Amino acid sequence: MKVSVIIPFHRGEGYLRDCLDSLVAQTYGNLEVIVVSDHAPKEDLACVSEYGDKLDVKLHHLDNKTGVAAARNLGLDVATGDYVYFLDSDDYLYENTIELLVEAALDRDDDITYGKKKPTWFQRSVYFLREQEEKESKDQEEESDLETPSEDEQEDDDNQADSAEDPSDDKESTEEGEEEKRDKKFKKIEESEEEIINEEELTEEEKQLRREARTRQAYRILVSKRKGVKNISVLNILFKRSFVEENKLRFPEDLVYLSDAPFLMEALSKTDRYKKRFAALYVKRKHNDAINFPALSQIKDPNRFNELIAAYYETKKRIEYNPDLMDRFEKKYISYYTRVYAPRLKRSVNDIWREENFIKMSLLAKEINKEVIKGLKGYRRRLVKALIKQDVNKSLRIVKLHLGIKKLKKVLRSRKALGRALYVHVFLKRPMKENWILFESFFGKSYSDSPKYIYEYISANAPGKYKCIWIINKKGTKIPFRHKKIKRFSLRYYYYVARAGYMVFNSRQPEWIVKREGNIFLQTWHGTPLKKLVFDIDDISSATPRYKQQVYKQSRAWDYLIAANEFSSKTFKRCFMFDNTMLETGYPRNDILHSKDRDQIAAIIRKRLGIPKEKKIILYAPTWRDDEFYDKGKYKFKLQLDLDLMKKELGDEYVFLLRTHYFIADSLDVSHLKGFAYNVSKYDDISELYLISDILITDYSSVFFDFANLKRPMLFFTYDLEKYRDVLRGFYIDIEKEVPGPLVFTSEEVVDSIKNIDIIEQKYKSRYEEFYNRFCAWEDGQASKKVVESVFKI
Ligand code: C2G
Numbered sequence: 001m002k003v004s005v006i007i008p009f010h011r012g013e014g015y016l017r018d019c020l021d022s023l024v025a026q027t028y029g030n031l032e033v034i035v036v037s038d039h040a041p042k043e044d045l046a047c048v049s050e051y052g053d054k055l056d057v058k059l060h061h062l063d064n065k066t067g068v069a070a071a072r073n074l075g076l077d078v079a080t081g082d083y084v085y086f087l088d089s090d091d092y093l094y095e096n097t098i099e100l101l102v103e104a105a106l107d108r109d110d111d112i113t114y115g116k117k118k119p120t121w122f123q124r125s126v127y128f129l130r131e132q133e134e135k136e137s138k139d140q141e142e143e144s145d146l147e148t149p150s151e152d153e154q155e156d157d158d159n160q161a162d163s164a165e166d167p168s169d170d171k172e173s174t175e176e177g178e179e180e181k182r183d184k185k186f187k188k189i190e191e192s193e194e195e196i197i198n199e200e201e202l203t204e205e206e207k208q209l210r211r212e213a214r215t216r217q218a219y220r221i222l223v224s225k226r227k228g229v230k231n232i233s234v235l236n237i238l239f240k241r242s243f244v245e246e247n248k249l250r251f252p253e254d255l256v257y258l259s260d261a262p263f264l265m266e267a268l269s270k271t272d273r274y275k276k277r278f279a280a281l282y283v284k285r286k287h288n289d290a291i292n293f294p295a296l297s298q299i300k301d302p303n304r305f306n307e308l309i310a311a312y313y314e315t316k317k318r319i320e321y322n323p324d325l326m327d328r329f330e331k332k333y334i335s336y337y338t339r340v341y342a343p344r345l346k347r348s349v350n351d352i353w354r355e356e357n358f359i360k361m362s363l364l365a366k367e368i369n370k371e372v373i374k375g376l377k378g379y380r381r382r383l384v385k386a387l388i389k390q391d392v393n394k395s396l397r398i399v400k401l402h403l404g405i406k407k408l409k410k411v412l413r414s415r416k417a418l419g420r421a422l423y424v425h426v427f428l429k430r431p432m433k434e435n436w437i438l439f440e441s442f443f444g445k446s447y448s449d450s451p452k453y454i455y456e457y458i459s460a461n462a463p464g465k466y467k468c469i470w471i472i473n474k475k476g477t478k479i480p481f482r483h484k485k486i487k488r489f490s491l492r493y494y495y496y497v498a499r500a501g502y503m504v505f506n507s508r509q510p511e512w513i514v515k516r517e518g519n520i521f522l523q524t525w526h527g528t529p530l531k532k533l534v535f536d537i538d539d540i541s542s543a544t545p546r547y548k549q550q551v552y553k554q555s556r557a558w559d560y561l562i563a564a565n566e567f568s569s570k571t572f573k574r575c576f577m578f579d580n581t582m583l584e585t586g587y588p589r590n591d592i593l594h595s596k597d598r599d600q601i602a603a604i605i606r607k608r609l610g611i612p613k614e615k616k617i618i619l620y621a622p623t624w625r626d627d628e629f630y631d632k633g634k635y636k637f638k639l640q641l642d643l644d645l646m647k648k649e650l651g652d653e654y655v656f657l658l659r660t661h662y663f664i665a666d667s668l669d670v671s672h673l674k675g676f677a678y679n680v681s682k683y684d685d686i687s688e689l690y691l692i693s694d695i696l697i698t699d700y701s702s703v704f705f706d707f708a709n710l711k712r713p714m715l716f717f718t719y720d721l722e723k724y725r726d727v728l729r730g731f732y733i734d735i736e737k738e739v740p741g742p743l744v745f746t747s748e749e750v751v752d753s754i755k756n757i758d759i760i761e762q763k764y765k766s767r768y769e770e771f772y773n774r775f776c777a778w779e780d781g782q783a784s785k786k787v788v789e790s791v792f793k794i
Helices: 013-024 068-078 097-108 124-141 151-164 177-194 204-222 241-246 260-270 304-319 323-347 356-367 370-374 378-388 392-413 415-425 449-461 491-499 545-555 566-575 588-594 598-609 643-650 686-692 703-710 721-728 747-755 757-763 765-775 783-791
Strands: 003-009 031-037 057-061 083-086 112-120 237-240 274-285 433-440 467-471 484-486 500-505 520-523 560-563 581-584 616-621 629-631 654-658 677-679 695-698 714-717
Touching: 003 013, 003 068, 003 097, 013 031, 013 124, 031 068, 057 068, 068 083, 083 097, 083 241, 097 112, 097 237, 097 274, 112 204, 204 260, 204 274, 204 323, 237 241, 241 260, 260 304, 260 323, 304 323, 304 356, 323 356, 323 370, 323 378, 323 392, 356 378, 370 378, 378 392, 392 415, 415 491, 433 449, 433 491, 449 467, 449 500, 449 588, 449 783, 484 491, 491 500, 520 783, 560 566, 560 783, 566 581, 566 765, 581 783, 588 598, 588 686, 588 703, 588 783, 598 686, 616 686, 643 654, 643 747, 686 703, 695 703, 703 714, 703 765, 714 747, 747 757, 757 765
Parallel strands: 003 031, 003 083, 031 057, 112 274, 433 467, 433 500, 467 484, 500 520, 520 560, 560 581, 616 654, 616 695, 654 677, 695 714
Antiparallel strands: 083 237, 112 237
């Protein structure tokens, strides 16, 4: 049985390669691959020919048409397989996906056989590697005597995962009591789905009932209750080609985004021969760059609304004679209206929603089966009735009341929601204070980094000129000079965020902060980048889909950004798509490393930490790992250094400072190594720790760019280099060739290197110099002054 795989392709070579690789890897061999180029760039298409000897692949071009629908139709026109299967060029499959589907389809000669989709934003290699790792760690945790769930149980799990995916979606079916009753009637028949039913033995009525029940079942799974029309998709479905041709199924080519719905709904209405095979998995990828390379679903196009309306009429035309299916489809529109559209009536500043679109929606509502509308209750019923009467004012009143109550409930439940409500409705309405400066370092976790040094410079040189407010979470944090402390996300925080004229932050600010007219945002950032950031992270590799969009929005509010060196300046402009003022001054946080008083300061810090005078200091400051976490912002860290060995070998001469990254939630206990190891993870300012340290051990943390200012030796304990560099992030510089110290991989090597640190210093002398010139040349101890003079009126 030959399967024709139809792949519309517009652009994105990296994606297409992943997609085709997954076809090469299929356990099912009888494939005909039809790539239809929708005006794809030549250079992106070139790779298709490379697959010629591994796949039966043919390239077709859309000449005077465009769009996914036209591309798929062309694929259908030229397909010669017994089955057709639509695959998107930015998705990929498990190795056995097609085999499982074909096997299931052949079992009863079904017309439609469907599997499951798994969402991800990872490229193929990372996705399967993670899956493998997760499986291994699960296997280790769970004893092998646990039973493996049956396929049915697995399906249940899958379904749960599916619905958890979008918790914000309201249930469409609160008033579906009536429907549930009807569903029950069919349940019996559905349960017998897997049994072979001898059609001959059924009466005509029973046959009809059975057909309807099966259509319902297919609809329920394929067109999930919770999701909108845009989620009706033909992906991961094996269609029998003779079924498609006999019924002349084609996609409506005038629809850009929603052509799947009419096609699939029509197919559903034409057969009762379905089979589900949820073990057949399809990996649905989300693009991570919605700004420069959006997926179809990520494109913001005002015409989407018109298309939604058009998709309704087109589908209705195709399935009108199947009232049960039509009722279900219409409920989707009611749900869309009450959940998505109606709230927009209130929020939108654009009148088109209240006028033109409202009328279109109203005309559509008039088409809807009266029985369906009768079944509605409460808010939804009132709203739909007002819509049918085309009464926009009444609709607005209903929505306002409904949203108001919802918000009130939320505000009463959480302080954050109350803060946000006050921020929008009260605090933002008060005038902005031009002489208020809000400082934040590492999300309020410490008094540190460049904001600290900028603050101290301002306070020392223009006392009283500005009111300085620090966002600080830790109680008892000591901050010099006159200032105010507020806790992040406390009510006072929302007040100051709304009114401060200046903001000096070293990380990204919350996305909801409104940029007020005249507000000046100084983003200091927190390190010369080694790990790739934002728009430099390849679109096809691992970054969450929201990441780029979010940073893009946040960085539009930054008026100034600080660069510690030329490399950072160039990189930041590109990776943040930043085109405001770049302050090429060096880092204020590194001023202390060039201070003429640095030895005296160091002596005070040593004393504060209780480190014996005669001991030299090793500072270990590793970074965090993207893939090892408990929860959002709470990362795991497992110490790979053998501290007992280090104490034994180095304890006479050195003490060891352990400094984990501020994202690390694990608190490492080193109390058994008293007198040798000190946990300084909670110490506010790492610059002060550099000052007292003789040797730095780090990995992929930007700390080495700063420590290099001291020209002291460094070791790179990169025990997981390949995974970190090649799988998780990607680096800007060649860590093996450019960093000013050796890469070491075991505790023994670390010990050995420290014992021979003089030799290492000699060996790395010229590389260190090169590195220093490249990354530290701008640092002269005056960065705070330069920054303050450029940004503030001092
Ligand atoms: N840091 C620290 N202790 C560590 C690691 C880092 O105090 N053990 C501080 C340093 O000031 C460092 C900053 O946090 O410069 C950023 O840490 P990185 O390890 O470089 O990681 P990340 O927070 O991901 O920032 O452009 C820089 C990048 O954005 C990296």
